[in-house]
Amino acid sequence: MKNNLNRYTEQELKKDELLAIIASNLELDETRKSQMKSAYKAVNDILAKDENFFKGYTISVYAQGSLLIGTTIKPLAGKEFDLDIVLHIEDSFLNHTPSEIYDELYRVLAEHETYRPLLQEKNRCVRINYNSDFHMDILPGCIIMKDNTRLMIPLDKKRIFWSRTNPKGYFEWFNEISERNRTSFLLQERYGMLLEAKIETEDLPTDLYLKTPLQRTVQIVKRYRDLYYQNKDTERTPAISSIVLTTLLAQIHAGSHSIQEALKDAASKLKGLADDFKYKGVKFTVYNPVDDHEDKNEREHFTDSWEERHYNSFVGFVEDFQRKLNTFLGNSTNEFNYKDLFGNGYYKENIQALVKLEESRKGNQKLAALLAGTAYTSADGMINMSTGVKNGSHGFYAES
Known part of the structure; x- marks a missing residue:
């Protein structure tokens, strides 16, 4: 249009x-994003190898929040980026308690010599404080029913009751609104x-x-x-x-x-x-x-x-x-x-x-003609300076 x-x-x-x-x-640069993806994939691999609890379940660790919906921003000087991660356990929450899944997540990471000194207990998640400009908060959750993205997660620091969430559903909701028009x-x-x-x-x-x-x-x-x-x-x-x-x-x-x-x-x-x-x-x-x-x-x-x-x-x-x-x-x-x-x-x-972008345009005769309404589009859809259907002006550089 x-x-x-x-x-x-x-x-x-x-x-x-x-x-x-x-x-x-x-926005966070691609190098930082890549480092963060590697960080939570490493956690996924460690949990998947656990012989005591997680071995019997299908699990996945994935980003939620700004990294998922494409709205990251760099932290101010002296601040850290908060990387929000979900530990998705493919088993009904009815088979577990909130404290159980939290404690098992913490146990596996605490048994690993790399993560042990970096761990911090938060109300509902386990935090890994990396020696860089970000930390990772891992929120454990169990499914409500199969083939559904909704999860049950610990409600608060007491970890007695469950709360509902749906990170993937939130992404789909946000993306649908964002992509309109x-x-x-x-x-x-x-x-x-x-x-x-x-x-x-x-x-x-x-x-x-x-x-x-x-x-x-x-x-x-x-x-x-x-x-x-x-x-x-x-x-x-x-x-x-x-x-x-x-x-x-x-x-x-x-x-x-x-x-x-x-x-x-x-x-x-x-x-x-x-x-x-x-x-x-x-x-x-x-x-x-x-x-x-x-x-x-x-x-x-x-x-x-x-x-x-x-x-x-x-x-x-x-x-x-x-x-x-x-x-x-x-x-x-x-x-x-x-x-x-x-x-x-x-x-x-x-x-x-x-x-620089302005200078690039000024040096491009084809674009200048297109903007001014003096360019043509040929039968095969190619823009040129002489033959085909004349394009209308697009008004980018109209005097205001």
Whole structure:
């Protein structure tokens, strides 16, 4: 649907590309992702070799959360990335207790000389503190029924009762929302035109144009969340968890075609929730969207621990985010506005990447003709300068 591109001015297009470049550079690099995958595959191999408990079961260890849905961001300096992993035991939870599966997971890792000094007991998961910039939280769970992705996991640190979860179901839910309108995403269409005109983009992040507006929105909002809370007393002003932010952003996403539209819409709707609490005392609830238990009291509840201070913290965060986002999108991009939303890192690199892309376009006559509406498409679908059907202007560089 290339006509969709005519709605955007040159400045709007550039800003969407800049936002995509920024989000790409905020993301964990492929080397780190590969290291993390190797880490949890190694844990899977160790558990599968256990002769005392896990030998009799089919198990799998896999990522959940941001690594699974494609919304990772690098931690701020001095912070670690929290890698969330599921130990999926293919046996009914009715055959076990929550403490049993937790204790067996801990036992196997504690018996291994590599992992023994790195282990830490958490409420529901076992943490491995690697000597690097990430730690891995392993959450054990048993199936509810065969051929279903839902799991039962320990409810809390007492590990007496079960709680429901569905990491793979959450991925499918998020992905379905994220992929809506894929063929008419502004940067997706832009990518198609770059391929047609053979623009050299190998020095840019490979997923620059391919991540969805929702994925980029989640990454950008999470980055600002980290900056907003980094110097605050999180006892008084608790930071908003990634699962709450991600779920809210997906639930309110309206299928925007550009990152800017998605961010503006998200900020506006989050502000509506904040205002409902601030002025009316209405407290929103965030349930796991793929937990379909008939009794709401039994559903996985991401805000079940929220108190008054959490909602007040949410109000402050959302008001600040919307104000700074509007400043960034409403004015010419500069370093000051950039730092307000994204911090000090990568400003020059991001601007240089955008400039390089601009220069590549200017030097490509075929693309310039395509954008100006003076190129032709031949009967075999090839873009050229003289024969076939004349293409319309795509408005990328229309004067605003």
